[in-house]
Amino acid sequence: MPEAIWFRDDARPRKPRLSRERIVEASVALLDAEGVSGFSMRALAARLQAGTMSLYEYVKSKEDVLDLALDEVLGEIEPDEGPSWRATVVRRLTQSRHVMRRHPWVPALTATRPLLGPNALARSRLFYSTLADAGLSGPALVAAVGALTSYVNGYVAAENxxxxxxxxxxxxxxxxxxxxxxxxxxxxxxxxxxxxxxxxFDRQFLLGLDIILDGIETRLGADA
Structure with a gap:
C-alpha cells in the first residue's frame, strides 16, 4: 500500500491557477458522480480544466487525493455531544450514515486506508472518549468502537x-x-x-444500533 499522505511533511508549492482546496472540492464532486472506480487523475484534471501533470504540483499521487477527499467529507459529521453517551453515539452514527448516503464511495475508502486526517482524528477522539467516559477501556473499548463502526459502514454499504x-x-x-x-x-x-x-431503512438502522448499544450497556453494568 502506498504511504498515506498523513505520514509525510508534504507542503507542496502552490500556483495561482489551482490550489489543493480546489482539487479536493473537485475530487469530491467527481467521486460523487463516478465513484472510486471512475476516479482518475485525468478525469479530475478535465473537471478542473487543467493539465493532468499540473495536479502533481499540489499532491504526490491519486492516493493522496483520495485521502484528502475522504477527510473533507468526514468533516461533514458534526462532532456534537448529546445529553448521554448513548445519545452522542446515536447522533454520531446517524450523521455518519447520512454522509455515506450523500457520498456512497466513503465506506469503501474508510475500509482501505488509515483515517488520520484532521477531521477524522477529531471525530475519532470524540467517539473513543465518549465510550471511555461511559466506562469502557482496553480491549472492550476497541471492540465496541469496532462493532459500532462496522455496523454503520456495513449497513450503509448494503443500503447504497x-x-x-x-x-x-x-x-x-x-x-x-x-x-x-x-x-x-x-x-x-x-x-x-x-x-x-x-x-x-431509517427505523431498521436505529433499531439495529439500539440492539448493539444495549449490549454495550449490559457490559458496562457487568463491569460496574
Whole structure:
C-alpha cells in the first residue's frame, strides 16, 4: 500500500491557477458522480480544466487525493455531544450514515486506508472518549468502537448498493412483495420472521444500533 499522505511533511508549492482546496472540492464532486472506480487523475484534471501533470504540483499521487477527499467529507459529521453517551453515539452514527448516503464511495475508502486526517482524528477522539467516559477501556473499548463502526459502514454499504440497483421506492416495494409471496409459499416460518415487507431503512438502522448499544450497556453494568 502506498504511504498515506498523513505520514509525510508534504507542503507542496502552490500556483495561482489551482490550489489543493480546489482539487479536493473537485475530487469530491467527481467521486460523487463516478465513484472510486471512475476516479482518475485525468478525469479530475478535465473537471478542473487543467493539465493532468499540473495536479502533481499540489499532491504526490491519486492516493493522496483520495485521502484528502475522504477527510473533507468526514468533516461533514458534526462532532456534537448529546445529553448521554448513548445519545452522542446515536447522533454520531446517524450523521455518519447520512454522509455515506450523500457520498456512497466513503465506506469503501474508510475500509482501505488509515483515517488520520484532521477531521477524522477529531471525530475519532470524540467517539473513543465518549465510550471511555461511559466506562469502557482496553480491549472492550476497541471492540465496541469496532462493532459500532462496522455496523454503520456495513449497513450503509448494503443500503447504497440496494438503491443503486433498485433505484426507486416503487421498485423496492415490488421486489419485497415478490419475495414475500415466495417465502409464504416456500418458507412460511421464515416469512413470518424475516418481515421482508419492511422497507423502512431509517427505523431498521436505529433499531439495529439500539440492539448493539444495549449490549454495550449490559457490559458496562457487568463491569460496574
Amino acid at each position: 448498493t440496494w438503491w443503486a440497483t433498485i433505484r426507486t421506492p416503487a421498485a423496492d416495494t415490488e421486489i419485497r412483495e415478490r419475495v414475500g409471496r415466495f417465502l409464504e409459499e416456500n418458507a412460511t416460518e421464515l416469512s413470518r420472521q424475516a418481515q421482508v415487507d419492511n422497507g423502512d
